[in-house]
Amino acid sequence: MGSAAGETASRKPRVVLGVSAGIAAYKACELLRLFTESGHDVRVVPTREALKFVGAPTWAALSGHPVASEVWEDVHEVPHVRIGQEADLVVVAPATADVLAKAACGLAGDLLTNTLLTARCPVVFAPAMHTEMWEHPATRANVATLRERGSLVIDPAVGRLTGADTGPGRLPEPREIFEVCRAILSGRPRDLAGRRVVVSAGGTREALDPVRFLGNRSSGLQGYALARAAVARGAQVTVVSANVTLDDPAGATVVRVESARDMRDAVLAAYGTADVIVMAAAVADFRPAERSGSKIKKTSDEPDPIHLTKNPDILAELGALRRDTGGPGPAVIVGFAAETDDILANGQAKLKRKGCDLLVVNEVGENLAFGTPDNAAVILSADGPAVEVPRGPKDALAHVVLDLVAPRLA
Structure with a gap:
């Protein structure tokens, strides 16, 4: 009994990578490498047509397993049943319109569709096709x-x-x-399925002239981690992204903005249909009162002082809008507070002032929070105790935040 439990605990997670016949099949080679190099046991199951894009020897060499696309190969091992039964995750990337249709209808004409029918583990589809095919009513219905x-x-x-x-x-x-996929394999719940989540990310820039701006060091890493986590938990996610150079989070719609006023417009546009708004962006408190239409020249004289004016307080505006209207709007509003001193005292005051449900307070500074892969925070609640999150990956903090959001939606 103990030996079997130990074997289960020590074995590599088993992933089935389904590959269908799209030009993006070559990108699945990189996905396979990411899985294998992070300790997963991957079995590649391509469709017959997918092998015209990337051949079986490539998949076999990268995965360390033989590759088959038909149920008639190695019949004595019953692969059309066994592969799906033994998997911890099945991911189809790319998933063509054809494979989505077959999966939705329960067809079983090849090894991949048989595997999808026998799998009792989480299944992920990453579609890739032309816009017209993705937007066709038949594809939308199948999805x-x-x-x-x-x-x-x-x-x-x-x-x-x-x-x-x-x-x-x-x-x-x-x-x-x-x-x-990694978040799903870690056992995260699908407790945001059907919910609409808006996440702001990055740092706003306030123009001085056509060349210069006032900005901050925010990279967008924490906001994008929140977006990925929400997608993995089933949400429909919109990211309002300010000056970020990261790859778009898979499955999220990205709206690009530059200034605080741009971000305000984009967040308010999504307000009425959002179930959750997470304001993780570093929004500038001030902007230049005047923007020069041409580059400010360096002269021998002292430069003119820069006069600042207040930017809109987006988080406080969201809280006030929800309080005053009582109509459609987010059930949960989450704010972020970057502090350099008196962290808890400043955080408690902001929580009360902003009118949000949760406030994630973190210390920022040299090699802290901005641009780093890790973060630590205290999550303050308007209706419960504070939750301290020790330093760790930003993805981990993202899931702690969503762990606190999900019950409030229920």
């Missing part, structure tokens, strides 16, 4: 069916497609797909 059955279908990215076309339908970056 809705798969989501209703519990599968996670990641919305495709917006960008360059085959040829000169651009639009929604691009496969998200492999690293971002991997991060969503």
Whole structure:
């Protein structure tokens, strides 16, 4: 009994990587590498047509397992049943419109579709196709069916497609797909399924002239970690992203902004349909009172002083809007407070002043929070005790925040 338990605990997580016949199949090689190098045991199951894009020897060499696409190969091992039964996760990337349709209808014409039918583990689809195919009512209906059955279908990215076309339908970056899958393998609940989550990320910039701006050191890493975590937990996610150079989180819609006023407009535009708003961005408190139309020249004289004026307080405005209207709007509002001293006292005052439900207070400074892969925080609540989160990966802090958000939605 103890030996079996030890074997289960020590074995590598088993991942099935399904690959369907899209030009983005070559990107699945990178996804496979990310899985294998992080200690996962990966079995690649391509469709027959997918092998025209990337051949079986490539998949076998990268995974360390033989590759088959038909149920008639190695029949004595019953692969059409066994592969799905033994998997801890099945991810199909790219998932074409054809494979989505077959999965939604329960067809079982090859090894991949048989595997999808026998899998009792989490299943993730990362669609990639032309915009017209993604937006077709048949595809939308198939996606809705798969989501209703519990599968996670990641919305495709917006960008360059085959040829000169651009639009929604691009496969998200492999690293971002991997991060969503890793969160699912860690056992995170799908407790945000059907919810709309808005996350602000990055740091706003306030223009002095066409060249210079006032800004801050925020990289957007924490906001993007929150977006990834929300996608993995089933949410429909919009990221209002200010001056971020990171890859878009897989499955999230990204709205790009620059200034605090731009961010305010974008967040308020999403306010009425959002269930949750998480203001993780570092929003400038002030902006230059006047913006020069041309580059400010250096002269021998002392430079003119820069006069500042207040920016809108987006978080406080959200809290007041919810309090005063009582109409449609987010059930949960989460704020972030970056502090350098008197962290808890300043945080408690801000929580009361801003009118949010949760306030994530973290210390910032040299090599702290901004631009680093880790973070530590105290999460203050308007209706409960504070939660201290020790220093660790920003993804871990993101899930602690969402652990506190989900019960408030219920």
